[in-house]
Amino acid sequence: MSHQDIQWGIAPIGWRNDDIPEIGKDNTLSHLLGDICISGFDGTEVGGFFPEPDVLNKELRLRNLKIAGKWFSSFIVQDGVEKAAKAFQEHCAYLQKVGAAVAVVSEQSYSIQKLKKNVFEEKPEFTDQEWDKLTSGLNTLGEIANEHGLKLVFHHHMGTGVQTLEEVDRLMERTDPAKVHLLYDTGHIYVSDEEYMPLLRKHMDRVAHVHFKDVRNHIMKECEKDGKCFLDSFLEGMFTVPGDGDLDFTEVYDELLKHDYKGWVVIEAEQDPAIAHPLEYALIAREYLDNNLLNK
Numbered sequence: 001m002s003h004q005d006i007q008w009g010i011a012p013i014g015w016r017n018d019d020i021p022e023i024g025k026d027n028t029l030s031h032l033l034g035d036i037c038i039s040g041f042d043g044t045e046v047g048g049f050f051p052e053p054d055v056l057n058k059e060l061r062l063r064n065l066k067i068a069g070k071w072f073s074s075f076i077v078q079d080g081v082e083k084a085a086k087a088f089q090e091h092c093a094y095l096q097k098v099g100a101a102v103a104v105v106s107e108q109s110y111s112i113q114k115l116k117k118n119v120f121e122e123k124p125e126f127t128d129q130e131w132d133k134l135t136s137g138l139n140t141l142g143e144i145a146n147e148h149g150l151k152l153v154f155h156h157h158m159g160t161g162v163q164t165l166e167e168v169d170r171l172m173e174r175t176d177p178a179k180v181h182l183l184y185d186t187g188h189i190y191v192s193d194e195e196y197m198p199l200l201r202k203h204m205d206r207v208a209h210v211h212f213k214d215v216r217n218h219i220m221k222e223c224e225k226d227g228k229c230f231l232d233s234f235l236e237g238m239f240t241v242p243g244d245g246d247l248d249f250t251e252v253y254d255e256l257l258k259h260d261y262k263g264w265v266v267i268e269a270e271q272d273p274a275i276a277h278p279l280e281y282a283l284i285a286r287e288y289l290d291n292n293l294l295n296k
């Protein structure tokens with residue numbers, strides 16, 4: 001159990017957002033990587049605007065930064081696993097070339113993540129048959145990840161068919177632990193279930209990647225009252241970096257250490273960069289981690 005076993009990253013999502021490409025569109029890769037160095041993180045995840053592996057590797061090497069992983073939207077339930085597997089092969093090949101540890105997978109069949117629907121009430125539910133299709137498909141994708149020296153980490157996510165603890169339970173029960181791991185995202189499970197520790201305590205043995213996303217409670221409540229969609233909720237400021245919201249990350253961190261967690265913890269706080277200065281918020285996170293988790 002040691003601090004050194006954890007690598008600390010910060011996601012590009014505070015600078016540029018793949019779901020709304022207009023926001024922060026002038027923030028370049030150099031700008032992002034420079035800010036990551038200034039705020040003292042070990043690396044990042046790959047954003048949609050990142051270049052080919054050779055170009056990226058040079059930029060990383062010059063700054064001594066690493067890549068943790070990259071998001072992949074699967075549509076196994078809607079389109080079948082063959083189509084997903086083809087795209088996932090390419091995804092994993094890219095990740096292998098940039099030395100990543102994990103491939104982040106989110107099942108986006110019938111997802112309302114990008115739609116103007118009430119994210120607090122209108123999420124999709126999978127049928128028993130769809131669950132079978134999803135879980136066996138994920139095992140197939142997990143084999144592909146393993147062949148590339150990566151771990152498939154499944155991202156439970158607001159507005160999708162795998163959002164609540166109950167749904168994560170079902171997914172974990174029906175997938176092979178050697179092929180499908182879990183990405184624990186504090187912010188998504190808190191907005192979904194209003195608590196974040198039960199999921200971690202229950203599934204710690206499957207957790208192979210972590211997103212530290214903080215939540216501003218009062219904004220979450222307002223967004224819920226107004227029936228906002230996911231994208232509008234984050235544009236309102238529902239999410240922020242650790243130290244600026246209402247979650248207690250000391251509890252989470254203690255649990256990770258207790259179980260000898262070895263892997264990445266990535267700060268991930270989508271906000272509008274025109275409102276929340278990305279470097280300013282990276283430094284808020286840095287100060288919180290240093291004062292409350294790493295040097296206590």
Ligand SMILES: O=C1C[C@@H](O)[C@H](O)[C@@H](O)C1=O
Pocket residue numbers: 013018019071155185188211268270
């Ligand atoms: O890991 C993530 C990636 C984003 O694209 C997503 O919308 C965000 O909420 C998240 O947690």
Ligand SMILES: [Co+2]
Pocket residue numbers: 155185211213268
């Ligand atoms: Co996340």
